[in-house]
Amino acid sequence: MTTSNVILIVVVALVVLAIAVVAGIALRRKRRISLGEQDETASGSEAVKDGGYRAGGGISLSSGGAGTAAPEHPAGDRTEVEGQPGIGDDAAVPRDSARRDIVDVPLPDQGTAEAPPSATAPEAPAEPEAPAEPETPEPRAPERPAEPEAPAEPEAPARPEVPAAPTAPPQERVEPVPEPEPAVAEEIEEIEPTTGRLERLRGRLSRSRSSLGQGLLGLLGAGDLDEDSWEEVEDTLLLADLGAATTTEVIERLRGELASRAVRTPEQARALLHEVLVDALGPDMPRSVQALPHGDPAEGGKPAVVLVVGVNGTGKTTTTGKLARVLVADGRKVLLGAADTFRAAAVEQLATWGGRVGAEVVKGKEGADPASVAFESVSRGSDTAVDAVLVDTAGRLHTKTGLMDELGKVKRVVEKKAQVDEVLLVLDATTGQNGLTQARVFSDVVDVTGIVLTKLDGTAKGGIVFQVQRELGVPVKLVGLGEGPDDLAPFEPHAFVDALLR
């Protein structure tokens, strides 16, 4: 072999080696996204919006449409339908798959005497059948025995929903409620304007902001994103309670967009993250609270009816009181129905809220039938031409079939008198996944139309907002950000994400 041949072979070998090295680097670059270098000229990036928590308006109020229907589910799939979902449990089950419907479980009680809506209402004849269970709810603890899960065959037809004759009373038996006391004319407090509340309360989200917002920005802005980094992003989202399905969706979008948009700077990453998170919050979902009357009540219009439901201690009474303040601040006349008859203190608590804004409160005796209190509240509200009747119901464990049936009955009885415009489910954001399980059961029983997520000021898991909407297909309409009387804010996806990423 000549010297020139040897040189040729060496040169060829070096060229092949160089090609291999260049190809390897190129491949590796493709898998990594570098955000470390400043590259202001990178194309496709959008101007970074200032991350201010700006709530454009106050709490949006509207009149209910004809019949209150649960909103369409925004996601194609619904995950984790039974029990406690686990991390990584993303088996998709269609939302409309068969589910146990608690409303359809017939109650054994057969009494049908309607509570007279007012002293002048005609006496309702009681049906001869004896009630199979006491109508009066027992005190909260111990709960009354749960009714059988499955309907007993022979009892199914014994409870028609439609009265036999036009003059017949509603089929639900409700007990009379004493005449309501006139509103206590206390000094009416000054109420904070509803506009800009999210801005004012932004700091209350600091725990979620540091764990979710800052955590994500730290990861995305730190530099090269390899597989380990993406796993950390995933963990951050899961720990903030976004849920498996939303987490997967967010990560897939982030990966795709980061690659295709040539995002290079932390600011660009922040803008992208903002966009992806807002989109995951369904910014177009209807979020106005349907608490405005149908026509002018002074001229025969009907008041709006809002039911406030949820498990014990989530903040129902507080939210009812806060919402009353929002309405009064909007110049509305409000009546509060204290249908939480389990706990005398709850009635007094609501009466205090009512007194502070000059709203009449309809109360039942402790242990009275909550359906009759709700019915009387709506009757009284119509008679006194209020704009909105807000009915606070007792906290009930979603696992207690009897209590859930009772809630279904409250709604059905109210519907004999007026359309229920809004059913607000109050969820405690600090309870995480358990809140979702509750939400599903309540949705089945009373067609929840809006979520109020309370105690967001006390949790690092603000991501529950994403999951709750996805799972239920019901918009979060209001958020509770403190115990103060005006610490209730409208939920606005843009402002919320701004606050998280600031």
Ligand SMILES: Nc1nc2c(ncn2[C@@H]2O[C@H](COP(=O)(O)OP(=O)(O)OP(=O)(O)O)[C@@H](O)[C@H]2O)c(=O)[nH]1
């Ligand atoms: N930090 C914080 N506390 C809240 C919020 N909303 C309600 N709370 C507190 O939660 C506690 C329970 O509130 P309630 O309104 O009594 O709850 P409830 O659901 O009516 O309770 P039950 O009638 O027992 O079912 C009270 O101490 C409230 O001040 C909130 O947004 N943030």
